[in-house]
Amino acid sequence: MSDMGQAFVLALQLIAALDAELLEIIARSFAVSLAAVAIAAAIGLPAGAALAVYRFPGRRAVIVLVNALMGLPPVFVGLLIYLFLSRAGPLGFLGLLFTPTAMIIAQAVLVTPIIVAICHRLTRDLYEEYRDQLCSFGARPYQAVRTVLWDARVSLVTAVMAGFGRATAEVGAVLIVGGNIAGLTRVMTTTIALETSKGNLALALALGLILVLTAIGVNAVAMSLGGVSAYRRG
Amino acid sequence: MSILPLSLDKVSFRAGDRALLDGISLTIESGPKTVILGANGAGKSLLLRICHGLLGPSGGEVRWAEGTTRQYERQAMVFQKPVMLRRSVAANVAYGLKLRKIEAGERARRVADALRRTGLTDFADQPARLLSGGEQQRLALARIWALEPEILFLDEPTANLDPGATRAVEEIVSGIHDSGAKIVMTTHDIGQARRFADEVIFLHRGRVAERAGADTFFSRPSTEEAAAYLRGDLLW
Numbered sequence: 001m002s003d004m005g006q007a008f009v010l011a012l013q014l015i016a017a018l019d020a021e022l023l024e025i026i027a028r029s030f031a032v033s034l035a036a037v038a039i040a041a042a043i044g045l046p047a048g049a050a051l052a053v054y055r056f057p058g059r060r061a062v063i064v065l066v067n068a069l070m071g072l073p074p075v076f077v078g079l080l081i082y083l084f085l086s087r088a089g090p091l092g093f094l095g096l097l098f099t100p101t102a103m104i105i106a107q108a109v110l111v112t113p114i115i116v117a118i119c120h121r122l123t124r125d126l127y128e129e130y131r132d133q134l135c136s137f138g139a140r141p142y143q144a145v146r147t148v149l150w151d152a153r154v155s156l157v158t159a160v161m162a163g164f165g166r167a168t169a170e171v172g173a174v175l176i177v178g179g180n181i182a183g184l185t186r187v188m189t190t191t192i193a194l195e196t197s198k199g200n201l202a203l204a205l206a207l208g209l210i211l212v213l214t215a216i217g218v219n220a221v222a223m224s225l226g227g228v229s230a231y232r233r234g
Numbered sequence: 235m236s237i238l239p240l241s242l243d244k245v246s247f248r249a250g251d252r253a254l255l256d257g258i259s260l261t262i263e264s265g266p267k268t269v270i271l272g273a274n275g276a277g278k279s280l281l282l283r284i285c286h287g288l289l290g291p292s293g294g295e296v297r298w299a300e301g302t303t304r305q306y307e308r309q310a311m312v313f314q315k316p317v318m319l320r321r322s323v324a325a326n327v328a329y330g331l332k333l334r335k336i337e338a339g340e341r342a343r344r345v346a347d348a349l350r351r352t353g354l355t356d357f358a359d360q361p362a363r364l365l366s367g368g369e370q371q372r373l374a375l376a377r378i379w380a381l382e383p384e385i386l387f388l389d390e391p392t393a394n395l396d397p398g399a400t401r402a403v404e405e406i407v408s409g410i411h412d413s414g415a416k417i418v419m420t421t422h423d424i425g426q427a428r429r430f431a432d433e434v435i436f437l438h439r440g441r442v443a444e445r446a447g448a449d450t451f452f453s454r455p456s457t458e459e460a461a462a463y464l465r466g467d468l469l470w
Contacts, residue, residue: 126320133317135288137330138306147329151320 003201010202011209022203026210029187032100032174033167036107041160044112048119048159049145049152052127063120069113074106078176081106085177098179103187106173111163118159123148158222165218168211237302237309237384238264238416240285245294247280247440254280256440258294264384266432267408267417269448271424273463276437278420279314282387285418286311307334310383314390316374318362323354323373326362330381348380352406368399375406379413386410388419392426404430424464428452436460 014022051063083089085097085105096102126148127134134144149156171189178185180194188207195204240262247255255277262268262285270278283289284296287306298305319326327345336344349355352372357365362373371391378386388407392400404426411417421427427434427448434451436444438459444451455461 130317130319132288132313133319136286136311136313137333139333143333147319 007201007205011206014202014206015209019206022206022210024183025186025188025191025207028100028185029168029189032103032187033107033164035104036167037111037160037164039104039108040111040115040163043108044115044163045119045149045156045159046145047112048116049123049127049149051116051120052124052148053141053144066113066116066120070117072110072113073172074110074170075172075176077109078106078173081109081173081177097177098181098185100178100185102177103174103185106177107167107170110170110173111167114166115159115163118162119149119152119156122152122155122159126152154225157225161218161222165215168214235299235302236264237298237305238262239299240385241295241297242285243295243297245281245284245291245296247277247284247289248292254440255284255291258440258442260435260442260445262385262416262418264416267411267419267430268433268435269427269431270418270420270435270437271422271427271431271463272420272437273422277440278422278437279389281437282311282389282418282420286387308383309385309387310378310381311387312371312374312378312389312391314393316370318365318370318373321362322359323362323365324349324358326373327377327380330377334381344380344382348376351379351409352376353402366399368395368402371395371399371403372406375403375410379406379410382413383415385416385418388417390420390422392421392423400426436463438463 051059051066081102082097084091085094085102086092087097096105127144130144130148130151134147139147169189171193174185174187175190175193178187178190180186180190186194188211192204192207192211195201195207240260242258242260242262245255245258246253258281270281272278280289284291286309287296288311302308319329321329324345327348328341331341331344346355349358352375354369354373354376357369357373362370365373374391386407391407392403395403407417407419407430419430421430431448431451433447434445435442436451436455436457436459444455444457444460446456451460452464455464
């Protein structure tokens with residue numbers, strides 16, 4: 001059998017056997033990315049809706065900047081956060097470098113602009129429709145922000161899921177700030193990078209398959225929610 | 235203390251060089267159902283939006299009764315195309331009440347009342363955006379009835395509706411009037427103005443051409459423009 005075929009079979013065996021190392025890495029990956037996305041959503045959703053509702057000087061510049069930040073190179077974000085968290089850096093006293101917390105920070109920084117930008121687009125269109133009615137009701141801008149967030153909630157789930165997809169698939173930033181330490185900061189993507197370079201294709205491939213399955217699962221959920229929202233909009 | 239009368243003093247609105255409203259001075263008192271009649275482009279919607287406060291005038295002044303506050307909470311507006319919040323019918327009615335911090339028990343009572351009066355009780359839990367056009371406009375009125383405004387502006391509320399739905403809307407608006415609200419409605423539909431108006435403000439090219447009691451206006455209009463509009467002549 002070819003190398004690839006062999007690796008594939010071994011990978012499936014690892015998954016089927018619920019290999020302890022594999023499960024530990026998957027669990028850490030999800031824990032880190034879920035925490036990062038929770039932070040990014042807590043910041044990004046109100047910020048995106050506020051950009052749709054409030055009118056202030058420099059608003060367009062902020063929108064351009066946020067859209068640009070969606071394409072932030074993860075390696076560069078990792079480097080910046082590394083500099084901040086390293087012993088000599090301004091936040092070095094926290095001792096966070098090479099911990100899962102550092103990885104959560106890095107992913108949150110990468111994902112927040114994505115959630116802000118998608119949320120802004122979704123709530124902008126809704127607010128366009130609602131504006132006169134909400135003004136007529138006497139809603140204050142902060143109340144309008146709450147209203148559009150609530151009424152767009154189903155489609156906003158897709159924004160959060162896009163962020164989760166980006167977070168789980170990202171390698172560069174978490175590799176730099178996490179250090180890929182076995183049993184501590186090793187996640188799916190960094191393990192794939194390491195095991196591939198060591199020639200341990202089975203574990204790498206098994207994790208790759210899990211990542212793909214995660215992506216498919218997230219998209220399937222997002223799509224079925226989209227169907228529900230299409231119905232509810234009439 | 236009522237926020238009425240509403241006074242407009244030489245109100246104008248310009249878009250570039252064009253004066254869409256020009257020197258409008260009006261006093262709107264509580265009481266009769268006022269219909270603002272005029273052709274498309276006469277400035278009816280614009281005038282209503284300025285009265286309601288959605289737009290500021292380019293010149294002149296809009297004043298509510300002296301010594302009153304929070305006027306924006308005590309007036310309401312119905313739009314030609316109702317904007318339905320992506321929520322249930324009942325939640326659409328509750329929304330404005332929540333903004334005004336009406337406590338939950340009172341809120342539930344007012345929501346139920348408003349839905350009953352507008353015949354929407356059976357739809358309470360449905361998504362508002364799945365209602366038909368006529369039902370949506372009734373819901374827009376239910377939302378406002380629950381708020382118990384002192385004055386209600388309606389911007390061609392039946393322009394997109396069939397005769398049955400139009401009649402339902404007119405009946406509900408009359409009900410709101412009977413419960414004590416001042417009604418100011420725009421229309422270009424002479425038949426509707428005849429059915430509905432106690433007094434008519436006839437708007438022509440951004441000016442008030444004539445204002446009169448409905449009987450007088452329809453039987454003996456005092457301006458050539460109003461007479462021509464009532465005859466169905468084209469005015470431009």
